[in-house]
Amino acid sequence: MKGPQTAILLLLCSLSFSCFAQDQPDKGNAILNLPSKFFNRIQRKTASLDEQLTRQTEKYLKKTAKQEERLRRKLYKVDSNAAKSMFAGSAERYTALSQKLVSDTGSSGSFGLKGEYQAYTDSLQGMLKFMGSDPAAAGSLRQLQALQAKMQDADQVKEYTRERKQQISQYIQQHTNLIGLLGKDYQGFNQDVYYYSQQVRTYREMLNDPDKLTKETLAVLGKLPAFQAFMKENSYLAGLFSLPANYGSTASLAGLQTRDQVAALINQQVTAGGAGGQAALQANLQSAQSQLDGYKDKLSKLGAGSGDIDMPDFKPNNQKAKSFWRRLEYGTNFQTTRNNYYFPTVLDFGLSVGYKLSDRSTLGIGASYKLGWGNGIQHIAFSSQGVGIRSFIEVKIKGSFSLSGGMELNHTTPFSAYQQLRHWDDWTKSGLVGVTKTVSMKSRVFKKTKVALLWDFLSYQQAPRTQAILFRIGYDF
Numbered sequence: 416m417k418g419p420q421t422a423i424l425l426l427l428c429s430l431s432f433s434c435f436a437q438d439q440p441d442k443g444n445a446i447l448n449l450p451s452k453f454f455n456r457i458q459r460k461t462a463s464l465d466e467q468l469t470r471q472t473e474k475y476l477k478k479t480a481k482q483e484e485r486l487r488r489k490l491y492k493v494d495s496n497a498a499k500s501m502f503a504g505s506a507e508r509y510t511a512l513s514q515k516l517v518s519d520t521g522s523s524g525s526f527g528l529k530g531e532y533q534a535y536t537d538s539l540q541g542m543l544k545f546m547g548s549d550p551a552a553a554g555s556l557r558q559l560q561a562l563q564a565k566m567q568d569a570d571q572v573k574e575y576t577r578e579r580k581q582q583i584s585q586y587i588q589q590h591t592n593l594i595g596l597l598g599k600d601y602q603g604f605n606q607d608v609y610y611y612s613q614q615v616r617t618y619r620e621m622l623n624d625p626d627k628l629t630k631e632t633l634a635v636l637g638k639l640p641a642f643q644a645f646m647k648e649n650s651y652l653a654g655l656f657s658l659p660a661n662y663g664s665t666a667s668l669a670g671l672q673t674r675d676q677v678a679a680l681i682n683q684q685v686t687a688g689g690a691g692g693q694a695a696l697q698a699n700l701q702s703a704q705s706q707l708d709g710y711k712d713k714l715s716k717l718g719a720g721s722g723d724i725d726m727p728d729f730k731p732n733n734q735k736a737k738s739f740w741r742r743l744e745y746g747t748n749f750q751t752t753r754n755n756y757y758f759p760t761v762l763d764f765g766l767s768v769g770y771k772l773s774d775r776s777t778l779g780i781g782a783s784y785k786l787g788w789g790n791g792i793q794h795i796a797f798s799s800q801g802v803g804i805r806s807f808i809e810v811k812i813k814g815s816f817s818l819s820g821g822m823e824l825n826h827t828t829p830f831s832a833y834q835q836l837r838h839w840d841d842w843t844k845s846g847l848v849g850v851t852k853t854v855s856m857k858s859r860v861f862k863k864t865k866v867a868l869l870w871d872f873l874s875y876q877q878a879p880r881t882q883a884i885l886f887r888i889g890y891d892f
Contacts, residue, residue, distance in 0.1 A: 454551035457539070457629070458558045461622070465562045467738065468618050472516055472569055475611045479576055480509040482604045486583065489596055501586060505579065512572050521557070521564030533623040536563075537651045538633050545636075545645050562622065569615045576608045602729070609727045613736030732773045744769040744777060748865070748889030752882060761800050762786045765889075767807065774811075781805040787829065801826045802836065809851060817851045819867055827881070843881060846873040856890075865889040 483505050491498035540563075543556035583604070587597055625633070636642045734742050746767045752760055764786065769779030783803035789796040807821035823845040826836055835841075849869035856864055867887045874883040 451551045453628070453632070454549070454555045456626070457543075458555045461555070461558045461562045464618055464622055465558070465565055468562070468565050468569060468615070469516060471611070471614055472565075472572055473513055475607065476509050476513045476516075476572065479579075479604065479607060480506060482600060482607070483509075483579065486597055486600050486604070489600070490593070493593065493596065494590075497586065501582065508575065512568070512575065516565065516568045516572075519561075519564045519568055521560035521562070532651065533619070535623045535625050535633075538637075538646070539625070539629070541646045541650050542633060542636055542642075544649060545642055566615070566619065566622075569618075573608075573612050573615060576611070580605055580608050606727075606729060606731075609729075609731060610735045613731075613733070617736055617741075734771045734773055739770075742771045744771060744779070744891055746781075746865070746889050746891040748867070748887045750885055750887045760788060762788065763803070765803070765805065767805065767889075769807070769809070776808065776810045778808050779806070781807065783825075785825075785827070798829055799831065800829050807847075815853045817853065818848075819851045819869065820848045822846055825881075843877050844873050845871045845881070847871055847885070849885075861890040861892065863891040865891065 483502060487498050487502040487505075490501070540556070540559060543552050543559060546552040547556065583597075583601055587594060587601060746769065748765045748767070750763045752763070762785070763783055765781050765783035767779050767781030769777040771777050781804075783805060785799070785801040785803070787796070787798035787800040789798075803823055803825040805821060805823045807819065809817045809819050811817045824842050825845060826842050828835075828841040830836060847869040849867055851865050851867040854864045854866075856862060865888070867885075867889065869885040869887065871881065871883050871885060874881045
């Protein structure tokens with residue numbers, strides 16, 4: 416390791432030595448100051464999530480309040496008593512939730528374990544409390560507590576809007592003659608409730624996703640007896656479970672069945688089932704595992720364990736729950752053309768950025784540069800053979816196959832200065848349609864490989880005629 420990571424690990428090792436050197440270590444005196452940049456990184460991340468969550472929640476509250484008011488006005492025309500009863504106090508409640516969100520700084524510090532347990536968030540808060548004597552750590556802890564308070568406020572917003580959705584839904588189901596009047600506005604309200612729940616879940620997952628440096632710091636801290644003892648008394652789990660004094664020791668396992676004992680008991684039951692007992696058990700286990708995996712996948716998509724489970728009665732677009740930047744996909748692609756059998760004449764290298772409209776469609780733009788290689792293996796000479804401007808759209812049709820299309824402007828004349836690109840007469844148009852095959856990759860850099868076969872239906876209008884069939888290989892980051 417190099418740089419700040421090495422410094423952090425050395426400081427933590429010094430902390431370990433200090434803790435062991437004292438029979439009753441004074442936590443404040445034993446801890447050495449970590450670099451302020453480390454805590455600033457944590458503080459920037461939590462502050463950014465705080466800002467995003469607050470902005471999205473305020474926007475959501477204003478929108479749902481307007482939707483309820485629109486529903487109230489429509490219902491008032493046909494059933495004024497029901498409108499007064501159902502929507503009484505809802506506007507004031509939305510205003511109160513918005514005011515609490517803006518003013519809540521988390522100063523009370525009362526944050527219990529709710530929904531899915533987040534190990535990293537628990538460890539991060541424990542670390543910052545453990546290093547509370549460091550001013551930078553104290554500032555990061557205050558920012559984290561403010562974000563946790565906003566998370567709790569967001570949970571209250573979700574709970575209230577879900578209750579409102581259920582009340583409105585029940586009324587419409589009881590008065591089916593009003594579906595035409597209220598159905599469209601209710602569907603918009605219903606979808607916004609679902610997408611907001613997914614957004615809150617996304618922010619919670621982002622908070623629970625540590626970077627490499629924080630992971631390593633927590634890993635080293637976790638080996639310190641002083642930190643272990645602190646977490647046993649101050650973590651979320653410590654407040655939920657009463658851990659025994661001998662927790663983690665062999666004495667705490669006394670009286671429990673060992674793995675060998677459990678295996679022997681299972682083998683005894685299988686033997687009693689006859690010759691086919693083993694095969695039947697294996698088949699049942701595989702079937703149960705398959706069903707369990709299916710349930711886990713469905714629960715994961717619905718927000719299992721985080722209190723976000725909400726069965727949508729429409730086909731959701733999961734991209735709507737993501738921020739603008741998280742819906743972007745960056746990629747690169749290339750193709751070659753040649754005028755002999757041994758050497759490519761031009762390498763067309765492109766860069767692109769796509770915006771995911773939905774889980775199945777992506778719209779984007781890009782640019783390309785054409786690098787000339789010369790006329791043969793004996794005459795290699797690099798030159799600028801042209802540039803291009805691209806637009807594209809991809810729509811999944813089945814499995815890993817997508818229908819692709821786009822329009823392009825290509826400058827196919829060699830140039831040596833930027834001013835030469837201003838001559839629009841040297842630019843040609845391309846209209847592309849084709850099929851793209853996407854292959855997922857287990858790579859830290861490239862996430863997907865794309866192989867595209869495209870037809871340029873405008874190539875026949877060009878003079879001289881350009882290449883009609885294009886084969887491109889691309890990679891997404």
